[in-house]
Amino acid sequence: MARIIVVTSGKGGVGKTTTSAAIAMGLAKRGHKTAVIDFDVGLRNLDLIMGCERRVVYDFVNVINGEAGLNQALIRDKNCDQLYILPASQTRDKDALSQEGVGRILDELKKDFKYIVCDSPAGIEKGAHLAMYFADDAFIVTNPEVSSVRDSDRMLGILSSKSRRAEQNEEPIKEYLLLSRYSPDRVKLGEMLSVNDVQEILSLHLLGVIPESKSVLNASNSGIPVILDEKSDAGQAYADIIARYLGEDRPHRFIDEKKGLFGKLFRSR
């Protein structure tokens, strides 16, 4: 059975597209045929993060309108042949996506793919609504920061009342917390909300913590999902997240502060 995952947050700039690219690549690398769809109509960016911006010919809206077939629009990833990208349209027409159209394309993708990752735009407008509407699982990307936590909670409310599963009284969407841009050092100093604080407020199952990391910008600069940077902390954090999502038991990492040289010398047991 195919599963539809929405990567959402409410707030912008928290790492939805970075996360979508990373988890789609992670699932595909594990051998699961995966499609990742950019729902941010008008502000397409997933193609850039995935490094396929120069190979976009047709987009999501073209497929919905019947101007191109799915196979024409899907871009096969250059690093992994199990991964396909469906880019967003750059049209300024707000109503380019329709619920019926999105549902039809997702049904078609479900026949062929194991996982379909929907990269939601920020906000709670139509694009964000359609990205989460058909979802089976929701990855809530949250930064340890007040406005992000609040918006995540708002998104949880929408998932539990406005999704297809909610409307049809089916089993609710499974919701997972991905806490990104985390700085254990600042948490220690009392300058940043801790994992436990955020979990307590949102009461969500924690799928993983992604530390604040230089590797994320390096990855987006070069158009390679950060999960492929296997030496980086953020890359490893996403690899753990994929493992946990697939049911493997992985202890949480990147929650405690890194010990400096002096810390290592004097504090280690």
Next chain:
Amino acid sequence: MSLLDYFRTSKASSASLAKERLQILVAHERSSRNQPSYLPQLQKELLEVIRKYVNVGQDAISVNFEQNDTQETLELNIVLPDHQTKAP
């Protein structure tokens, strides 16, 4: 306050302040999320009716909706002024 005290007093960290503010806000927003959508309109119309007879301010009325497993309660609270004067 001596210099030593200055170092000793630990200010409440900004993270705990953030947590406290969020807990209050999120609880409030969750409770209003489950309210029926007609509630604000109901509150507005009730206020209009009451103001026909009693001179009360905008915030003199509060409508609370509570829900538990068995029942839904609509609680209406109107604060009347000390000297009831008829509205003009």
